[in-house]
Amino acid sequence: MSLLENVRTSAADAFDAGAFSDRLRLAQSAARTLATATTAVKNAALEAIAHDLIEHVDDIVAANAHDLERGRGSGLADGLLDRLALSPRRVHDLADAVLDIVAIADPVGETARGRTLPNGVHLEQVRVPFGVVGAIYEARPNVTADIAALALKSGNAVVLRGGSAAERTNAVLVSVIQGALARTGLPEASVQTIDGFGRAGAAELMRARGYVDLLVPRGSAQLIQTVVTESTVPVIETGAGVVHIVLDESAREDWAVEIVHNAKVQRPSVCNAVETLLVHAAAAERLLPPVLQALRASGVTIHADARATAIFPDSVPATDEDWATEYMSLDLAVRVVDTLDEAIDHIRRYSTHHTESIITNDLGNADRFLAEVDSAVVMVNASTRFTDGGEFGFGAEVGISTQKLHARGPMGLPELTSTKWIVRGSGQIRR
Amino acid sequence: MSLLENVRTSAADAFDAGAFSDRLRLAQSAARTLATATTAVKNAALEAIAHDLIEHVDDIVAANAHDLERGRGSGLADGLLDRLALSPRRVHDLADAVLDIVAIADPVGETARGRTLPNGVHLEQVRVPFGVVGAIYEARPNVTADIAALALKSGNAVVLRGGSAAERTNAVLVSVIQGALARTGLPEASVQTIDGFGRAGAAELMRARGYVDLLVPRGSAQLIQTVVTESTVPVIETGAGVVHIVLDESAREDWAVEIVHNAKVQRPSVCNAVETLLVHAAAAERLLPPVLQALRASGVTIHADARATAIFPDSVPATDEDWATEYMSLDLAVRVVDTLDEAIDHIRRYSTHHTESIITNDLGNADRFLAEVDSAVVMVNASTRFTDGGEFGFGAEVGISTQKLHARGPMGLPELTSTKWIVRGSGQIRR
Numbered sequence: 064m065s066l067l068e069n070v071r072t073s074a075a076d077a078f079d080a081g082a083f084s085d086r087l088r089l090a091q092s093a094a095r096t097l098a099t100a101t102t103a104v105k106n107a108a109l110e111a112i113a114h115d116l117i118e119h120v121d122d123i124v125a126a127n128a129h130d131l132e133r134g135r136g137s138g139l140a141d142g143l144l145d146r147l148a149l150s151p152r153r154v155h156d157l158a159d160a161v162l163d164i165v166a167i168a169d170p171v172g173e174t175a176r177g178r179t180l181p182n183g184v185h186l187e188q189v190r191v192p193f194g195v196v197g198a199i200y201e202a203r204p205n206v207t208a209d210i211a212a213l214a215l216k217s218g219n220a221v222v223l224r225g226g227s228a229a230e231r232t233n234a235v236l237v238s239v240i241q242g243a244l245a246r247t248g249l250p251e252a253s254v255q256t257i258d259g260f261g262r263a264g265a266a267e268l269m270r271a272r273g274y275v276d277l278l279v280p281r282g283s284a285q286l287i288q289t290v291v292t293e294s295t296v297p298v299i300e301t302g303a304g305v306v307h308i309v310l311d312e313s314a315r316e317d318w319a320v321e322i323v324h325n326a327k328v329q330r331p332s333v334c335n336a337v338e339t340l341l342v343h344a345a346a347a348e349r350l351l352p353p354v355l356q357a358l359r360a361s362g363v364t365i366h367a368d369a370r371a372t373a374i375f376p377d378s379v380p381a382t383d384e385d386w387a388t389e390y391m392s393l394d395l396a397v398r399v400v401d402t403l404d405e406a407i408d409h410i411r412r413y414s415t416h417h418t419e420s421i422i423t424n425d426l427g428n429a430d431r432f433l434a435e436v437d438s439a440v441v442m443v444n445a446s447t448r449f450t451d452g453g454e455f456g457f458g459a460e461v462g463i464s465t466q467k468l469h470a471r472g473p474m475g476l477p478e479l480t481s482t483k484w485i486v487r488g489s490g491q492i493r494r
Numbered sequence: 495m496s497l498l499e500n501v502r503t504s505a506a507d508a509f510d511a512g513a514f515s516d517r518l519r520l521a522q523s524a525a526r527t528l529a530t531a532t533t534a535v536k537n538a539a540l541e542a543i544a545h546d547l548i549e550h551v552d553d554i555v556a557a558n559a560h561d562l563e564r565g566r567g568s569g570l571a572d573g574l575l576d577r578l579a580l581s582p583r584r585v586h587d588l589a590d591a592v593l594d595i596v597a598i599a600d601p602v603g604e605t606a607r608g609r610t611l612p613n614g615v616h617l618e619q620v621r622v623p624f625g626v627v628g629a630i631y632e633a634r635p636n637v638t639a640d641i642a643a644l645a646l647k648s649g650n651a652v653v654l655r656g657g658s659a660a661e662r663t664n665a666v667l668v669s670v671i672q673g674a675l676a677r678t679g680l681p682e683a684s685v686q687t688i689d690g691f692g693r694a695g696a697a698e699l700m701r702a703r704g705y706v707d708l709l710v711p712r713g714s715a716q717l718i719q720t721v722v723t724e725s726t727v728p729v730i731e732t733g734a735g736v737v738h739i740v741l742d743e744s745a746r747e748d749w750a751v752e753i754v755h756n757a758k759v760q761r762p763s764v765c766n767a768v769e770t771l772l773v774h775a776a777a778a779e780r781l782l783p784p785v786l787q788a789l790r791a792s793g794v795t796i797h798a799d800a801r802a803t804a805i806f807p808d809s810v811p812a813t814d815e816d817w818a819t820e821y822m823s824l825d826l827a828v829r830v831v832d833t834l835d836e837a838i839d840h841i842r843r844y845s846t847h848h849t850e851s852i853i854t855n856d857l858g859n860a861d862r863f864l865a866e867v868d869s870a871v872v873m874v875n876a877s878t879r880f881t882d883g884g885e886f887g888f889g890a891e892v893g894i895s896t897q898k899l900h901a902r903g904p905m906g907l908p909e910l911t912s913t914k915w916i917v918r919g920s921g922q923i924r925r
Contacts, residue, residue: 180885191868295723322921433916439914441917444922445615445922448923449924471912490749490752490753492755493760
């Protein structure tokens with residue numbers, strides 16, 4: 064039987080509240096089993112999933128071809144189609160990413176803090192899984208495998224809403240994952256999709272208080288905004304990146320050229336790519352020509368303020384809108400500032416608090432930048448492209464949190480856990 | 495000049511959106527100063543606050559007398575009036591609580607994790623303040639001083655909404671605190687009240703995304719529910735406590751009697767007091783008579799299921815509603831269960847995930863209880879009254895979180911911080 068037979072599209076179905084609640088109850092029940100599963104059992108399940116993804120590569124690519132065809136028919140943008148596409152090579156990459164997570168330490172059961180009180184009561188704060196983690200995302204089938212694997216390793220059940228554009232692909236991926244889970248003795252409901260419930264299902268997921276312990280949105284700014292404002296379950300905002308690099312007066316030219324080029328050009332469509340360059344006036348004449356020339360040679364359009372244009376005329380005029388734009392393309396906004404304070408003020412006003420980097424040889428300025436810029440990741444003399452769960456050594460990543468509650472920056476396994484206080488006494492009462 | 499002259503009541507004023515935004519901007523600006531304030535400066539401010547609270551004890555008690563009189567006139571319940579009341583003695587207790595926080599370690603700047611990547615890039619995850627912390631609470635002036643002191647020590651500005659019943663008291667407290675801050679060179683706007691903006695101010699605070707980094711509700715279940723469902727800013731739910739104690743088959747009689755009595759009678763109006771007792775059938779005949787007799791002697795009404803009533807007739811019949819009730823009074827629901835599984839199932843269904851304790855001498859049952867009960871604090875052979883920031887050694891507490899995101903259980907200083915990744919390179923780019 065082809066896995067495709069299990070796949071339905073959502074459009075024709077009315078929302079079935081009873082069936083939806085059943086899914087969430089199954090997820091809760093699976094979460095209880097996963098919470099006490101050993102690392103060995105969870106790793107065996109991940110290995111089975113990686114194995115089965117490769118075994119079912121044809122089914123997965125065939126389902127993906129359907130989604131791609133529908134996407135082209137409905138005029139999906141090229142960038143989204145590229146994200147949606149799964150070649151056999153990309154399916155192997157997915158399987159490799161799952162195997163990478165086997166090697167990462169299991170955070171569950173770790174002691175975060177502990178002490179014995181004067182009365183002999185022993186306190187221990189231990190890491191525990193959240194329980195049921197929800198994810199709402201768009202047209203990114205790799206997220207299905209990544210989040211499922213991270214959630215399993217950290218002892219959580221997941222309920223996935225991957226969006227209509229990738230519905231067939233995700234249905235097959237989830238079906239493959241569930242088969243692997245069943246074979247290793249873990250509940251199939253550990254990983255479920257609610258794509259079959261359509262938009263109503265996504266709306267219900269956002270309000271499933273008491274069933275969903277954590278909801279992570281990944282995708283466009285609009286999708287994230289909707290999830291953040293409409294959810295009553297706890298949400299971690301993963302964010303858009305209006306990312307800044309500051310070229311300080313003392314910046315080395317070679318580092319400035321290489322880091323800005325890497326941060327803009329290596330992969331412009333991702334959130335850790337730089338969008339705005341701020342240059343100290345005293346270094347603008349020295350640094351802007353080589354830095355911007357290298358970018359122009361790679362096809363980057365420079366959106367420059369008047370002072371930068373005067374130094375580097377091969378640019379278009381920047382408007383106020385440019386400072387607030389996450390281009391996700393070969394475009395860069397450039398502004399000349401008179402002081403480090405002016406640069407920090409600009410960042411305060413326009414940053415999405417994702418990543419900012421300063422290129423400098425001035426220790427005092429580096430320290431001020433690191434202390435005063437309020438972003439998830441602040442850097443000195445390094446490319447903003449390093450803000451990434453893989454680069455940080457977390458294995459895959461759930462997303463990059465731009466909020467301050469619970470997790471900030473790339474989210475790996477520990478960020479998918481909560482804690483619990485364990486108190487052991489011998490008859491103590493409070494005086 | 496009496497501090498009372500500064501105090502207005504909210505009822506007559508229309509909501510002034512501009513003035514409200516100004517407050518939030520002042521809070522943000524104060525937060526920037528506090529974020530880099532040294533521990534020595536913050537401690538000096540706390541000492542000044544403690545000093546000034548005692549110096550202004552008469553003003554505080556006079557303002558409180560107004561609030562109490564108005565409360566009595568509007569028929570406020572005795573329990574609320576008791577929480578609202580500030581005697582000179584209680585003002586001294588507030589000042590002592592502020593001084594206690596001086597002695598607690600400052601979490602800001604602590605390194606949570608760190609490593610150097612193979613390419614030489616150094617990563618460090620450090621604790622930083624949230625920024626602006628909001629608090630919405632009711633008729634508890636002690637919360638004003640506690641949260642202000644905890645927020646200051648952890649480098650956060652606070653915006654307080656303490657409710658109309660305590661409005662004059664809180665206005666004087668905030669005015670005293672602001673005077674002490676000004677004297678130590680910290681911004682007065684580090685601690686502000688928005689009581690003057692009435693209910694509209696509370697509603698705006700819940701939606702002040704980008705201005706408020708964390709909002710903590712404290713008070714009735716209804717208040718907490720409103721804040722959780724209506725807020726678009728990140729919230730930590732502090733919760734109601736339908737707290738359980740399980741008497742296992744092997745429970746020691748003396749521990750059972752003392753712990754249940756302590757957990758119910760010592761202070762029945764608080765969230766860590768026990769509300770439901772579950773007794774293993776094989777121990778019910780042995781344990782219920784002495785345990786319940788001791789409670790009856792202290793005036794506790796026993797709401798018993800049929801099997802418990804058969805053993806201890808001096809009780810009233812329990813209904814389904816009793817299992818879900820946080821009495822906060824000298825009432826206790828009692829049920830006989832046949833197995834530990836039945837006890838855990840009961841807790842799963844009715845617990846608010848605050849605190850649960852088992853009295854047992856069976857190691858296997860203790861371990862199962864600790865692992866399978868999904869509450870902020872799980873205990874063996876100890877009174878549930880220990881779930882408390884003071885008892886845990888945190889100084890005062892912001893509240894007791896019953897959610898899993900960011901903080902769980904009593905919240906002290908580290909729970910008022912976020913983290914930030916600091917990345918130091920020497921020209922590295924991503925390959």
